Amino acid sequence: AQSVAQPEDQVNVAEGNPLTVKCTYSVSGNPYLFWYVQYPNRGLQFLLKYITGDNLVKGSYGFEAEFNKSQTSFHLKKPSALVSDSALYFCAVRDKSGNQFYFGTGTSLTVIP
């Protein structure tokens, strides 16, 4: 069965420090991988995606993510966190044969001033 896991419900990081939000997945074959961010009372916004090629992908707002096939992970990273990065982050995966996106349960990121 296809699934996405975000093992941390909550991540706290001090402003200026690097942040990591973890995601692992289980799909058949090679997946398409996505990160979305949800600010309070807002819809989800696309951050970045991995399709193929370079394992390190860069996205909006200085975020990047690294695809690791052997570990089936796609962790979201940012070198220096901002207070404005505080939001709910969702990892999503789509296999290349189905119609569905599979979303993780989300990780709430709080950046402490």
Place this chain on the structure above:
Amino acid sequence: GAGVSQSPSNKVTEKGKDVELRCDPISGHTALYWYRQSLGQGLEFLIYFQGNSAPDKSGLPSDRFSAERTGGSVSTLTIQRTQQEDSAVYLCASSFHKLAGDLYNEQFFGPGTRLTVL
């Protein structure tokens, strides 16, 4: 251009009533998705429309849920005989697939409709 819009933004209803939730996707987007987001849960896939193909209804939780997409644009999600467990935020998303196999295009989400069933 306008993004995905949903209406109403909030809906409070009584148990047993029917509700209709509307989604206006981005113009030209061929694919439309409905999801349900419950507190502490991820996004639960409900239904997927792609062009003129038959919709993928595999995520609808019961036969009380149905959706249609008219003219390849606006979509309506209908919940009949609402139950308290239907209370959630219902999200709509659209994406553009030039070809049927363009499954890697990101989705654009609406702000959601918060449904409360009393």
